Amino acid sequence: MTVSKLVLYNSNLCPYAARAVLALAETNQEHEVVPIDLSVPRPEWYLKDINPYGQVPALKINDKDIILESLFVAEYIADLHPEAGLLPKDALQRAQTRYLIHHWGARTQPAHHKATFITDAAEAAANRETLVAELEKVNKLLVDAHRVESDGQGPFFLGDKFTFADLAIAPFLARFFLLGQYNDVKEITKAEFPQLERFFQWKEAVLARSSVQKATPSQETLVSSYRKWVK
């Protein structure tokens, strides 16, 4: 099946939609973007023809098929371009990729959310500790990533190459700095937590990637747009 036309329904503020944006950028895939304003009710046509749940991202292919869910959209785009090497060929690396993405979403991100948005001082302190514990688990997953020699010693999840796990978590790493913006939780640093060295190395490399920078709103914009989550 040849893909002649891709339309991405997107919102610049949405970290999930950013995954699709990153996949398109990293694969140089031609596409159109239709912006969807998430601050107002979705237009009728969007609910009817694109996504009855009203969410972004959504991808329309050849004016016919629609893919929903950020990871499925991003993986579809990656699959169209095996030459971009976003998805590792090795089955174990693919499994570790999927697991890291699952783990971040199920455990790390919720811990970050709690530590960032709960303002009660006592709770905040405990939440910071929990987040550190969760980051230690991520650190271990990064350290234990299965690599072959050709993968190199580089900072990304699987070495020298920026791959799907880096892409899927990048938008959330880009929002990591929100910790402490709404409460007195102290920043989590490499200096205070040397056991998180690999995590910080990874985060730094991912955030330095130009596609990630282009897909991330300014810090000011993010701070003000996320304020509504503060408890």
Add this chain to the structure above:
Amino acid sequence: MTVPKLTIYNNIACPYANRVLIALQETQQEYELVDIDLKTPRPEYYLKEVNPYGEVPALKAADGNVILESLVIAEYLADSHPDANLLSKDPLQRAQSRYLIQHWTSRAQPAIAKASLALDSPAEEAKALDLAEAELEKVDALLRQVNITKEGPYFLGAQFSYADLALAPFLARGYLLTAFHEEPVQKAWDERLKANRNVQRFLTWRQAVVERPSVLKSTPSKEVVLEAYSTKFLKNRLQKK
């Protein structure tokens, strides 16, 4: 003595672990099965060396690498055995397969679970059954959307694949929806689905999936399922059937 290539940590009552058994059957490989009792505290070694969360399933490869999460394990087994054709080569079909799994998990299965436990009043029961039927109609629509030739019986047509595998353990437990309701409700539900033209594709699909040999081999008996489900969700409300 042959060293097994794979060790699978399993519990037959767990539908997520059943996924892995189906994948093992479909890819026809050798493995060692270690049963993990979910009713008692996990053994120390399991938490330390395999899964700190204590859950099943888990896979340990001969080289010591551990893989957690049923879908990740199932896809790993499918990836490692391309000759089993469990993963479509078409990127769109792969995306649609993942979406069906997610849709079932986040919308259909919760509605089914709710209906299975809507035991307090006829009004609650009726509402829950309506919602469950509506969700099955949405699944039916997804099945028809993909399979343009309308041939089945599996999600992608003649080829049993990843989406069928992932949902098989839940399809095989379909009777749970009415198992704890009064018997007339059970009968009425079956008749209702048969008469609803918007779930026919779903019913064809479900039957084909649950009758597949690899699924039959990987599914516990109704007694085991009822006992596990009622212990977990019904506690004191178990009705003797």
